[in-house]
Amino acid sequence: MGNALDRREFLEKGTAGMLAAAAVATARSGACGEDSPLKPVRIGVVGVGGRGRWHVTNMLTYQENVVIPAICDYRTDRLAMAIETVKKAKGYEPDGYPNGKYDYRNMLERDDLDGILVATGIDFLGRISIDSLAAGKPVGHEVPGCYTLEECWELVEEHERSGKHCMLLENCCYGDETLMILNMIRQGLFGEPYFGVGSYVHDCRYSFFEADGTITWRGELWRDAYGCNYNSHALGSPSKWLGINDGDRFEYCLSMQSRPAGAHAYWTEKLGPQSEAAKVDFKTGDFVSTLIHTAQGRQIRVDYSLACTRPYSRYYLLQGMNGCFDSRTGMYLHGTSADYNWDPVDKFKEQYQHDYWRTDGAMAKKAGGHGGIDYFCIHDFIKMVRTGEPPWIDAYDAASWSSILHFSKLSLDRKGGPVEIDDFTRGKWKDPNWRQGRMA
Amino acid sequence: MGNALDRREFLEKGTAGMLAAAAVATARSGACGEDSPLKPVRIGVVGVGGRGRWHVTNMLTYQENVVIPAICDYRTDRLAMAIETVKKAKGYEPDGYPNGKYDYRNMLERDDLDGILVATGIDFLGRISIDSLAAGKPVGHEVPGCYTLEECWELVEEHERSGKHCMLLENCCYGDETLMILNMIRQGLFGEPYFGVGSYVHDCRYSFFEADGTITWRGELWRDAYGCNYNSHALGSPSKWLGINDGDRFEYCLSMQSRPAGAHAYWTEKLGPQSEAAKVDFKTGDFVSTLIHTAQGRQIRVDYSLACTRPYSRYYLLQGMNGCFDSRTGMYLHGTSADYNWDPVDKFKEQYQHDYWRTDGAMAKKAGGHGGIDYFCIHDFIKMVRTGEPPWIDAYDAASWSSILHFSKLSLDRKGGPVEIDDFTRGKWKDPNWRQGRMA
Structure with a gap:
């Protein structure tokens, strides 16, 4: 590339x-x-x-x-x-x-x-x-x-x-809502979480080629690495919520994609059917769904596309035994919310907002960078370098999240059949306390 | 049962x-x-x-x-x-x-x-x-x-x-939005549709047992027929939108479920751990995801649960080459909507509402029955009996939609591996006109 x-x-x-x-x-x-x-x-x-x-x-x-x-x-x-x-x-x-x-x-x-x-x-x-x-x-x-x-x-x-x-x-793991939900899970408000959804549906087709017609790394990714090939913005938050590598781990995944057509159509319309861009054989399907089963019997779904004609969509969902958070709909907590009615998410902010945002939210927003999430992300990176302490999103998370690119592709090669996911912690995940205190 | x-x-x-x-x-x-x-x-x-x-x-x-x-x-x-x-x-x-x-x-x-x-x-x-x-x-x-x-x-x-x-x-196929989207697809507004989502997430755990403790058919279903076992409220609309049995057909499916725990927890809390209800071994997982691949390379996802602690959730999504409808977010049509911004769905009603609702919507709402959808559904049933003409939702739809109960269960038995879905039309689906005029 x-x-x-x-x-x-x-x-x-x-x-x-x-x-x-x-x-x-x-x-x-x-x-x-x-x-x-x-x-x-x-x-x-x-x-x-x-x-x-x-x-x-x-x-x-x-x-x-x-x-x-x-x-x-x-x-x-x-x-x-x-x-x-x-x-x-x-x-x-x-x-x-x-x-x-x-x-x-x-x-x-x-x-x-x-x-x-x-x-x-x-x-x-x-x-x-x-x-x-x-x-x-x-x-x-x-x-x-x-x-x-x-x-x-x-x-x-x-x-x-x-x-x-x-x-x-x-950076998306540092979102105000993501960290608040993490906070609420840790305080037991959702009961045991057992299903999470993350998504990254972002029409990036315009970025597949440079102005001079050279294909970019994104274009190459979409061309070659079919599957869930840019997944961490989607996968990070539900993985943190469900305690992946912290008492649970990815066990196997299934993947399905719609036929690839969107990128070809976009560049054909833009540069004509005879252009080099229109001749590229993009192999990633227009919508890629990946289901991940965990060792504890939980489930994570990743919705992914860089080629859908729709507004930027990064939605999340967390379902626990006692309630549900759906970034598109609201929050429901049994015993707190009115009987089977969604509450607005903001209702819970005063009580459960994560300390990062409560303390430094104004500063983060001033700094900008995807609404402030970059600020906290880089803050944690600098802290790791300065203190030598392990980061919240460590090498094991990096490896297991990134590996879904590989495993989802393998699953697609097997027509969606289950593919075992490596345990990069080599069993350390079984101890729910091995990372204690990483994100207070 | x-x-x-x-x-x-x-x-x-x-x-x-x-x-x-x-x-x-x-x-x-x-x-x-x-x-x-x-x-x-x-x-x-x-x-x-x-x-x-x-x-x-x-x-x-x-x-x-x-x-x-x-x-x-x-x-x-x-x-x-x-x-x-x-x-x-x-x-x-x-x-x-x-x-x-x-x-x-x-x-x-x-x-x-x-x-x-x-x-x-x-x-x-x-x-x-x-x-x-x-x-x-x-x-x-x-x-x-x-x-x-x-x-x-x-x-x-x-x-x-x-x-x-x-x-x-x-009845859900007769929803105001479902029929409007169908109308818009037929008029080409979405371009070629290639991804659809339907859902039925309805906490029905209370209905698994009669007051006298007898298990109901729903309880038996949740106990025995693990998989996507009550799917048509979810599956019907996207199937109609994507032309299933009308130019396309279900080809294979993958299924994954979270571990079953919700029904047991609910009845244990309600009647105590020694109750008969608490001893039932419910086999359907608390959240069941099913991915269906079609012969034309399209994709349908079905989200299903009768045991989630959350408000009744019946959301739908349709993604086409030219735009997207998400019942939780809005509508986006390239060239019509402002650049990458969701429009409210109602914005399109005046122009694209289906004739059923435009003509008889007031009557349907007065009749009631899930907000009027029952009215249109039974109307079509009576019309079929009266005229002898084939219905919109015919024996082939009935068979292929219902069969997902069987095929999703088989997939779960294979750890989510792909399961071929029977073609109940025996090839008739290839002719996109064989049902012409069924739902004007």
Whole structure:
């Protein structure tokens, strides 16, 4: 796959404007910047397309005492933009690593980096993360994470060998509602949760090709890795709610997809039937449903598409013995809600909002980045690097969530037949306390 | 299974009050009753629990010139109530058939019945319908329809042999939104539809046992027929939208269920852990997901539960190449809706509401019965009997929808593996015009 480091250009922010706004926010909160009592954390960044550059801004502006001594991207235009961003914000110039797709390995040899943030295309997320751990450096990597099953296992093994931590930067797990539901589950309000739904239905067909006609990593993903191939925005929240790798684990999955037609139709209409784009044989179906059965007999469903003609849809559902949360409908708690009537979700916020949002919600919203979720996600990443403590979304989550790309594809090859999912914790999931205190 | 004819007591209406209201409605519309220019239609009814008695009221009060000469139910209290209902409404007394579960066969020998309506428990719906066709009488039967695969095939074969029609009385297909979406699909507004969702999540645990502790047919269903065992309220609408048996057909299905725990917990809490109810081994999982792949590469998902702690949830979704309808979120039509924004569904009603609702919606709502859908459903049943024309929801739909009970169970036995679904049309589905004009 080409364009390894080119990701999420379409999410690019007006960085200058954000920095200006951030300066105000920082002045107000007084919690960030070099005056912080916390020791500086030195982060090397690999991959500075739109998403990576936003992380640079986020870290320098909204997180406490972060320094970025080095940045790597083989696309020199982007590298230059990222270096300029740091220079403008902080006055110093990070070292650049522009020499091809493996120059990051030279960067990893530096002894002035406390951690690595990886925001490349999917084909390099796993590889660079594994290499970072091997170099003794904790790492945070963007979604969807590892591309192959081998990478998933290598990530876990390198984490265990090195003793260094790896965090999947799955921002959606930090949503206000997601964390509130987690809070409520832990307080027993839903009873035992046994069914969860997550979704990511986002018409990204426009992003499958560059303006010059080159296929992007998203386009390649949609072309080659049929199945649930960009799943963590959907899968993360219900996995956390149901205690995956924390008392339960994925056991097997089934997958079904509608025939692939949407991407072809879109690009045929846009560039004509004779265009190169119209000739690409996209193999991912227009709607991919994946059902995951857990060791405890629970069920998670993932709804996924990058090619549906509809508004961005990221809905979630949690069903427990005592009640239900449906992000599209509301909340129902037996004994609390009026008899068989949905309550508005906000009704529960005052009492059950997670401390992250209660304490720092205003700051997170000011920071922006998908409504504030990026703020908390990167906050936890920096905390992991600074303290050396294991993150909430760790190497085992990263591996098991990302592995669904592989296992759902296998299931499709078997006409939807069940495919056993590897236990990346090697049995540790059975102890519900092995991760105690990870997300208070 | 016991209590064959005991169904939907919990839906029972205050019949006397409804008849009074109906008299007013009839006087207003002037379309019903014996003064109708249409020839009388003579219906024999089997099974007069709450649901069956409501059909009696509906037919006598809101449909045109219906006569009910005979009623069968082995539960004599219910039979007496139904006979009394007819007597009060029309002044004549239908003959009763109270002698056991097979007395309906004596009723079928009468030569003064134009059609049969069956509203028994699931164990007899298929059997009685097949016997009715064999006796040369068109028949409408309640959901979920046939209980076994053999019955599904017998129903189709008896329909073909006798030349008489069979209609599944799937009222939800007659919903205002369902018919509007059908209308819009036929006018091409969604482009090619390729993914549909139907659901029936209805906490019916209270109805699994009678007050005296006897298990009901619903309880037996939940105990024995694990899988998607009461599916047509969910499956009917997306099947109609996607042209199942009309240019497409079910090809194979996958099924997954959460562990069964909800029914046991409910009855343990209600009657104590030593009660007979608490000792029943319910085998249907608390949430059952079924994915159906069609011959045209489309996909239907059925969400099903009778044991979830949440408000009644019957949501639908239709995804086409050009847009999406989600009953929980709204409507999106490319080129019509604002860029990637949901529109309220009602916005489209003025232009696209189906003629049934546009013309008779007020009457249907007055009649009541699940908000009016029963009115249209029974209207079509009476029309089928009166005209001899094939119904919209015919023997092939009845067989293929009901068969999912069997095939989803088989899939669960295979850990969710794919199970081929029989083609009850024996290839007729390939001709998209073989049913032309069935629902204008």
